[in-house]
Amino acid sequence: MKVALVAESFLPHTNGVTHSLLRVLDHLADRGDEAVVIAPEAPGAPDEVAGAPIVHVPAVGWPGYRDVRVALSSVRRLSRLLEELAPDVVHLASPFMLGWAAVRAAADLGLPTVAIYQTDVPSYAAAYGMPWGEPLLWARVRHIHTAADVTLAPSTAAMEQLAALGVDRLQLWPRGVDTARFNPAHRDDALRASWAPHGEVVVGYVGRLAPEKRVGDLAGIAAMPGVRLVIIGEGPEGARLRRLMPRAEFAGFLGGGELARAVASLDVMVHPGELETFGQSVQEALASGVPVVAPRRGGPVDLIAHGSNGHLYSPGRIDHLEAAVEELVALEDLRLLQGAHARISVEGRTWPRVCASLIGYYEAAIAARAVSP
Template sequence: MRVAFAAESFLPQVNGVTNSVLRMLEHLQAQGHEALVLAPAAAGRVPKQYAGFPVVTLSSVGLPGYSDVRVNTAPRFMIDRTLADFRPDVVHLAAPFAIGYKAALSAARLNIPSVGIYQTEIATYATQYGFPALEPVFWYRLRQAHQLATLNFAPSTYARDQLMEQGIPRVGIWARGVDSVRFHPDKRDEELRREWAPNGEKIVGYMGRLAAEKRVQDLSAIADIPGIKLVIIGDGPSRAELEQQLPGAIFLGMKGGEELPRCLASFDLFVHTGELETFGQSIQEAEASGLPVIAPRRGGPIDLVKPSHNGWLYEPGRLDQLRGHVLDLVGDDFKRQAFGRTARANVEYRTWPFICGQLVEHYEEAIKMGVRIPRLTNSTR
């Protein structure tokens, strides 16, 4: 099989979109398939290849206030020519918006089936970053891209329903995998814990991007709970402001390699505050590390957190509920540890090879269906 990826995000930027594309490339390479990546040029150096597959960069600019989201500025004929030369069996549209939309148009024009993978609630981000008038515009573009795809997949039931409410057809669910060997409770480091919490405090952690849409400032609702220590993994544009708002927290910055799972497994409890998660990969990695999770009852966490089994969900904006759930779990060692064991058991089978194998089957389904897209109209050109 020959698969062309049109990725809205790629290395050196590391996020959920990039991560899932990298895992798919590794899987395709291991299974003897061929692939090519179309990716936005960025400030950092984009690799010329990954897993032995070529990476073609396209000119792009960052969205105002959110430079990590790249808007493709390359003419579509460049994408037409690249796809025509590569002759893929299927085009993987990774979080299609700019490059993905043009690639969807090219695929339809060239009669190549495509699979749209919804991953980022970019339309709602517009409101978070002070541009509410852009939200319906962004949804219009997302509809255009996904309506062109042969098949579409959302990462959670909430995201699937969201797409269907927007009139997007042919939507299924493709979740995400987790490396349950890399993220494991056995990597808990007691020496590291003593460094963070010399007085034996319970360690309540967060991992993710430090940006407005993640609502990390909501951790202030639990910062004064006696006997806990807040530890935050990640970086982003809001870090300086958050360090002022959470003066007692330990900010570790970005972590990678074996240091990341060691830090994560050394938490006692994981709190995720973002309300715009289509999936929540950091939640899944925390659960693989044996941690109970507290998260908002919106988006991907609804599928990942089962109240009274592996954590708690709170209503978005109800920080009193967030605080109550933290008090419940830090105050009950037996319950917290039982929730952590259940969390691990629920995700350890969701390996990336298993999840990637599912997507290859979806590719095959799209190829069998062929291109069943109506003739392009002015509204989609």
């Protein structure tokens, strides 16, 4: 089949949306399908990935976070583009701005659409000082996903969120993990020694340094005796967080083998963000044999079995977060047992299996559009 993937975010900007799209493109290439990506223009953006051409549309940087590109394309422009490409199905990756125009353009052309819900954009409004905008943003999410032939949600919490908005034609589609890349075998004693020269327990965070991630909630952990907090990632809050937690190790942005080695070298991972629709970095830590402490909200609830491969704490309760970390720091046997369970818990969540199910949803959307009036 021919698939047009409309990406709200794509290379060179790396995040969960981009990562998922790259795995889907690899899978389509392996199957011999034809793919084309429609994405916001950005400095350094590639023209082709995994054999799929990238069509760039005009975009501007998000105020205060220039790496995030916001596409500016009309329904008319997207209609002309999709009509020219003539795909069998349109894949809408985390649709919001570009996806809003694309879902309407696809409807005008009678093209089947599969919308991937991935980012809780409306809830970011409060984190960025615009709580008044949240109802308007939820209305946009509802309109996009009720217009799509199939909506795929990454977790049970996300499905409940969308169902409460009145979105139907919902299916659960979690994310895969590369269990060869993220593997306990990549634990690096030399790297650990550079972080924790006095044998401290290494507690890590992996992700963007942005307001919605609540990385500042880790300040108490950074000050714990016998603990070395390692923060992997960059973002607009980087300077503030470095001032707030001068004892923490800021490793910056890591990718590829460097990231896999760093994650496997943690003893415990903490993920304080409360707006995760899935939590890919949580899953990668579990695959690396690292127990995870995260709030009992959103995507991590599907990934973490409390007391088995990590801990879930009450949202907003930093004291509960710190208590869970203190327990894992103090009890090495418990930490190692939960790490072993962590690896086992995600071994079947491979990208080939996840992408194979996606093809089934493409076929369902095509079939549904074929019989619709």
